[in-house]
Amino acid sequence: MLKLIVWGAGGHAREIVWLCEELNIKVVGLLDERPHMKGLTVEGLPILGTLADIKLLRDEVGIVCAGVGDPALKRRFALTTASSGFRFAPPLIHPNVRWSRRNVIGAGSMIFEGGVISEQIRIGQHVILNRSVSVSHDSVIGDYVTLGPGVCLAGNVVIEAGAYIGIGASVREKIKVGNWSVVGGGAFVKDDIPEYCMAAGVPAVVKKNL
Numbered sequence: 001m002l003k004l005i006v007w008g009a010g011g012h013a014r015e016i017v018w019l020c021e022e023l024n025i026k027v028v029g030l031l032d033e034r035p036h037m038k039g040l041t042v043e044g045l046p047i048l049g050t051l052a053d054i055k056l057l058r059d060e061v062g063i064v065c066a067g068v069g070d071p072a073l074k075r076r077f078a079l080t081t082a083s084s085g086f087r088f089a090p091p092l093i094h095p096n097v098r099w100s101r102r103n104v105i106g107a108g109s110m111i112f113e114g115g116v117i118s119e120q121i122r123i124g125q126h127v128i129l130n131r132s133v134s135v136s137h138d139s140v141i142g143d144y145v146t147l148g149p150g151v152c153l154a155g156n157v158v159i160e161a162g163a164y165i166g167i168g169a170s171v172r173e174k175i176k177v178g179n180w181s182v183v184g185g186g187a188f189v190k191d192d193i194p195e196y197c198m199a200a201g202v203p204a205v206v207k208k209n210l
């Protein structure tokens with residue numbers, strides 16, 4: 001049976017534990033860099049510390065680096081995990097997700113319940129598609145992206161690496177959201193969003209640079 005360890009010990013990590021239960025995958029513990037968290041339990045699972053504390057499990061487990069929603073933190077966990085010689089978890093797709101066999105998804109990514117991911121979609125590594133996300137044909141989602149619950153992407157949308165799309169936002173067809181940008185919850189994105197900025201509103205406008 002596949003065994004996983006999840007980076008993170010907060011609400012999102014607990015939702016991943018639930019996702020794994022639904023997939024019949026065993027989670028054996030959580031990782032948290034904060035020294036005072038080591039030894040505590042969450043949902044009955046031990047907080048094991050960091051990768052240095054689980055060296056003996058290196059060949060037995062896959063590591064989930066997307067146990068937090070923040071794309072930059074996911075990237076840091078992924079780089080540390082790879083350089084420590086651990087394997088990434090395989091993609092985790094909830095049984096109640098509609099998914100075309102012509103889609104592609106990278107290691108460590110996850111799709112929660114209710115997602116509809118239609119045709120010829122390309123999803124990178126360590127991506128989070130939260131509950132009830134809708135992704136339309138030919139869209140491309142880069143590494144470390146997080147889509148909040150209920151996000152809707154029309155056809156041919158490109159979400160570049162590290163972008164965060166807030167809860168309930170929608171993105172019009174053929175639009176690009178640039179690397180490491182943030183779109184606020186509830187936005188309607190009708191024009192391209194440059195990289196490294198925060199945009200929000202209906203229609204979404206750039207509010208600040210990041």
Ligand SMILES: CC(=O)SCCNC(=O)CCNC(=O)[C@H](O)C(C)(C)COP(=O)(O)OP(=O)(O)OC[C@H]1O[C@@H](n2cnc3c(N)ncnc32)[C@H](O)[C@@H]1OP(=O)(O)O
Nearest residue numbers: 130148149165166167182183184185186187198200201207
């Ligand atoms: C299961 C789960 O819990 S998953 C998590 C789901 N949560 C989310 O998706 C959260 C989404 N986050 C947001 O929408 C946040 O407001 C962010 C990240 C976009 C912005 O946060 P901050 O950087 O703190 O923005 P800040 O408060 O400085 O606001 C800057 C401006 O943008 C506006 N603004 C911020 N968010 C929004 C929004 N969602 N819609 C419209 N305007 C917004 C503010 O009113 C402010 O406007 P002003 O300059 O005219 O006064």
